[in-house]
Amino acid sequence: MIVTLLVFAVLVAVAAWWLARQGLTARPWLEGQAAAELAAPGIPPLPTAKIGLGIFLAVATLLLSLLVSAYAMRMEMADWRPLPQPLLLWANTFVLVLSSLALHWAARSARRGHRAGVQDGLLAGGLTALLFLAGQLLAWRQLAAAGYRPAANPADAFFYLITAAHGLHLLGGLAALGRAGARLARGATTARLRLSVELCATYWHFLLLAWLCLFALLAHAPSIAWLAALCTAPFR
Amino acid sequence: MGDVAHTAGTAVPHDDIDGAELYHPHSWLTKYVFSQDAKVIGVQYALTAIAIGMVALVLSWLMRLQLGFPGTFDFIDPAAYYQFITMHGMIMVVYLLTALFLGGFGNYLIPLMLGARDMVFPYVNMLSYWIYLLAVLVLVASFFAPGGPTGAGWTLYPPQAILSGTPGGQDWGIILMLLSLCLFIIGFTMGGLNYTVTVLQARTRGMTLMRMPLTIWGIFTATVMALLAFPALFVGAVMMLLDRLLGTSFFMPALVEMGQQLSYGGGSPILFQHLFWFFGHPEVYIVALPAFGIVSDLIATHARRNIFGYRMMVWAIVIIGALSFIVWAHHMYVSGMHPWFGFFFATTTLIIAIPTAIKVYNWLLTLWRGNIHLNLPMLFALGFIVTFVNGGLTGLFLGNVVVDVPLSDTMFVVAHFHMVMGVAPVMVIYGALYHWYPKVTGRMLDDMMGKIHFWVTFLGAYLIFFPMHYLGLLGVPRRYHDIGQTSFVPDSAHTLNAFISVVALVVGAAQLLFLFNLFWSLRRGKEAGPNPWNATTLEWQTPETPPGHGNWGRELPVVYRWAYDYSVPGAARDFTPQNEPPPAAAP
Numbered sequence: 001m002i003v004t005l006l007v008f009a010v011l012v013a014v015a016a017w018w019l020a021r022q023g024l025t026a027r028p029w030l031e032g033q034a035a036a037e038l039a040a041p042g043i044p045p046l047p048t049a050k051i052g053l054g055i056f057l058a059v060a061t062l063l064l065s066l067l068v069s070a071y072a073m074r075m076e077m078a079d080w081r082p083l084p085q086p087l088l089l090w091a092n093t094f095v096l097v098l099s100s101l102a103l104h105w106a107a108r109s110a111r112r113g114h115r116a117g118v119q120d121g122l123l124a125g126g127l128t129a130l131l132f133l134a135g136q137l138l139a140w141r142q143l144a145a146a147g148y149r150p151a152a153n154p155a156d157a158f159f160y161l162i163t164a165a166h167g168l169h170l171l172g173g174l175a176a177l178g179r180a181g182a183r184l185a186r187g188a189t190t191a192r193l194r195l196s197v198e199l200c201a202t203y204w205h206f207l208l209l210a211w212l213c214l215f216a217l218l219a220h221a222p223s224i225a226w227l228a229a230l231c232t233a234p235f236r
Numbered sequence: 237m238g239d240v241a242h243t244a245g246t247a248v249p250h251d252d253i254d255g256a257e258l259y260h261p262h263s264w265l266t267k268y269v270f271s272q273d274a275k276v277i278g279v280q281y282a283l284t285a286i287a288i289g290m291v292a293l294v295l296s297w298l299m300r301l302q303l304g305f306p307g308t309f310d311f312i313d314p315a316a317y318y319q320f321i322t323m324h325g326m327i328m329v330v331y332l333l334t335a336l337f338l339g340g341f342g343n344y345l346i347p348l349m350l351g352a353r354d355m356v357f358p359y360v361n362m363l364s365y366w367i368y369l370l371a372v373l374v375l376v377a378s379f380f381a382p383g384g385p386t387g388a389g390w391t392l393y394p395p396q397a398i399l400s401g402t403p404g405g406q407d408w409g410i411i412l413m414l415l416s417l418c419l420f421i422i423g424f425t426m427g428g429l430n431y432t433v434t435v436l437q438a439r440t441r442g443m444t445l446m447r448m449p450l451t452i453w454g455i456f457t458a459t460v461m462a463l464l465a466f467p468a469l470f471v472g473a474v475m476m477l478l479d480r481l482l483g484t485s486f487f488m489p490a491l492v493e494m495g496q497q498l499s500y501g502g503g504s505p506i507l508f509q510h511l512f513w514f515f516g517h518p519e520v521y522i523v524a525l526p527a528f529g530i531v532s533d534l535i536a537t538h539a540r541r542n543i544f545g546y547r548m549m550v551w552a553i554v555i556i557g558a559l560s561f562i563v564w565a566h567h568m569y570v571s572g573m574h575p576w577f578g579f580f581f582a583t584t585t586l587i588i589a590i591p592t593a594i595k596v597y598n599w600l601l602t603l604w605r606g607n608i609h610l611n612l613p614m615l616f617a618l619g620f621i622v623t624f625v626n627g628g629l630t631g632l633f634l635g636n637v638v639v640d641v642p643l644s645d646t647m648f649v650v651a652h653f654h655m656v657m658g659v660a661p662v663m664v665i666y667g668a669l670y671h672w673y674p675k676v677t678g679r680m681l682d683d684m685m686g687k688i689h690f691w692v693t694f695l696g697a698y699l700i701f702f703p704m705h706y707l708g709l710l711g712v713p714r715r716y717h718d719i720g721q722t723s724f725v726p727d728s729a730h731t732l733n734a735f736i737s738v739v740a741l742v743v744g745a746a747q748l749l750f751l752f753n754l755f756w757s758l759r760r761g762k763e764a765g766p767n768p769w770n771a772t773t774l775e776w777q778t779p780e781t782p783p784g785h786g787n788w789g790r791e792l793p794v795v796y797r798w799a800y801d802y803s804v805p806g807a808a809r810d811f812t813p814q815n816e817p818p819p820a821a822a823p
Contacts, residue, residue: 001510004468005562011464012558019445024550026446028798029542048356048437052429055463059425063467066514070471070486070507079502150484154502157484161475 007065085219092135099128100208107201110194272358278344285336292327295320304737314717315403318387325390337526348775351440355430367423374416383407394487398480414473431459442795449799454529457557465518472511513564521560527664538614539606542800545598552591578637585635612686616667627656648708679761685753696743
């Protein structure tokens with residue numbers, strides 16, 4: 001659970017940093033602010049949807065870190081037999097990087113008001129994401145054909161579970177991407193479009209980062225044995 | 237995520253949202269059934285939670301009948317008894333308390349108390365309720381599935397949860413249970429995003445964080461905690477579902493059942509316990525923090541005094557929320573953990589007593605020399621304080637490893653957690669329902685029925701759970717269908733059990749009276765008026781009662797003061813609403 005606790009500590013630190021700036025030491029019983037002071041415009045707040053996405057990403061991070069925690073705790077046991085990582089996963093990783101870049105391009109175009117660029121970016125991002133998912137399914141098939149099925153060994157089960165969790169998140173992202181595309185096709189205002197595309201891009205970058213971490217964990221677990229040792233220290 | 241990208245009202249300064257930005261219902265169906273109005277969703281959540289809570293109540297009756305009069309009721313065989321235990325626990329903790337506090341009170345009160353028109357993502361909010369309802373229906377379906385519901389205990393510990401010796405383990409029961417939990421968590425996450433972002437983004441002008449009523453602080457902190465805690469249960473539930481359906485071995489060690497070597501091997505049951513309690517302990521505070529917040533507001537309002545130590549109350553809520561994530565293994569002292577590990581968790585557990593005690597002192601000091609109105613919300617609030625202190629004190633016993641080990645798995649534990657997270661939060665729920673019912677319906681709940689309800693519930697709860705501590709100290713085990721003849725349990729324990737069962741039946745019946753009151757007062761209750769309690773918080777200052785669509789008419793309220801200006805010296809009335817401007821010609 002150490003991984004989870006570390007992630008949790010980071011989240012708590014962010015929350016504490018935010019809270020500390022909210023005037024938690026104010027003495028509300030003494031303050032009677034004048035109406036004029038209240039009406040004064042402050043810093044324009046972040047778009048609500050972006051904050052919503054940020055909080056969702058925090059939840060998703062914790063979810064994935066719990067899987068990693070479970071993986072690390074299990075890895076330490078004597079009968080752990082890691083499964084071979086097909087080369088295909090490297091190709092998939094490359095495709096996902098492309099997908100993220102495409103969405104980055106789309107978001108940049110949206111900020112500059114290039115609708116054609118947005119369209120190209122969304123299309124390329126969506127297609128490469130689909131290609132990534134197809135590649136992951138192919139990797140599953142290759143492994144299953146080689147006898148590494150979910151029920152064979154906990155390492156195999158974890159591999160399927162973690163890749164599936166990541167893939168499902170990407171699938172959800174594709175639904176949002178589809179909505180952004182529909183918005184573009186309907187001719188939504190630039191500001192509205194920009195927000196949708198930026199949200200998608202943020203989500204894609206998050207999923208890329210998450211995949212890189214998970215891939216490193218799945219493919220190169222022995223090199224982070226120290227982490228596993230740390231995680232299981234209390235149990236020994 | 238499609239849900240998150242929903243952008244209605246984005247970046248519109250909240251003080252001048254025009255009508256077009258707001259969702260408008262066009263038919264009866266979208267107004268009362270598929271509504272996106274947080275108030276309607278709140279009521280839907282509350283009614284669904286109370287309905288499923290009635291199922292849990294009946295289950296507790298059946299359990300008590302078996303415990304009090306073993307051998308009398310043929311249909312309660314050991315399998316049925318375990319199923320009753322499991323479903324009672326799971327329904328009460330997750331589907332009733334969590335859903336009612338966050339989904340019910342959260343939805344209804346957050347926008348109103350903050351001066352917002354609605355939640356920030358109304359569509360997602362609606363989905364949240366319908367997924368919750370689906371989760372409840374899947375749970376109820378397991379009663380009718382082949383093999384009945386799961387009997388694995390509410391903690392669903394593997395490996396027994398998915399083996400054939402446990403009711404529902406090899407049938408549908410456990411599958412439906414886990415599916416229902418996953419649905420609940422997905423639905424809750426949608427709602428939770430709403431509650432959190434609404435508090436962050438949709439507060440009206442002047443409503444700084446430190447002017448929020450403590451109810452909102454409690455619900456807000458609990459929601460953040462729930463967003464972070466439920467993923468652990470989700471991961472655990474999915475992994476167990478895979479173990480059961482695909483034959484993976486996340487939690488299943490190699491084992492022999494009925495002389496047969498099963499195909500499982502290499503899994504770790506302890507891993508599940510860690511995941512479960514990483515959710516399970518924060519869950520206690522997910523239920524308790526909204527209760528803390530609500531009870532603070534009830535006490536301040538009905539004692540006509542400002543809450544004592546508002547800042548400390550806020551800090552305590554936040555600190556309790558953070559600490560509750562590093563105490564989970566105190567539920568696992570008997571799982572064979574390293575003593576140092578137990579020492580660490582005992583220490584963190586006892587540290588939580590500090591902020592909690594601060595809260596209790598502050599409630600008492602708020603009451604001190606207050607103008608206490610012994611009306612129903614106040615009675616329930618006082619009942620809560622007493623019960624929570626009682627349950628909290630036995631928590632100090634159980635938090636220590638050396639005391640916990642012998643008491644583990646006895647009725648003492650049952651008595652402890654029923655006091656601290658059963659009776660205490662339920663007291664607050666009742667207090668809150670008596671307090672806010674007039675705002676929701678425009679009518680007061682009947683006072684006479686309410687008084688009977690309170691006294692029977694309060695005294696009854698003590699008659700049930702005080703003796704139960706004693707049974708636990710005698711060594712009467714929990715989770716036993718029938719104690720049978722044992723050398724260490726005297727006959728008097730059986731008499732006591734029968735007594736507890738009779739009281740439980742009576743207390744349960746009193747809840748039916750409350751239910752009747754809810755419906756009876758809807759038509760015949762006394763007209764309440766907009767602010768029957770002379771309260772300061774914004775929800776009592778709405779132009780209409782019950783609040784109309786969009787809550788505030790044309791203009792959003794502006795907040796000039798904190799939520800606790802009761803009995804201010806020199807003020808004309810003994811309460812000053814949050815949206816009342818300061819006197820124009822201040823010296």
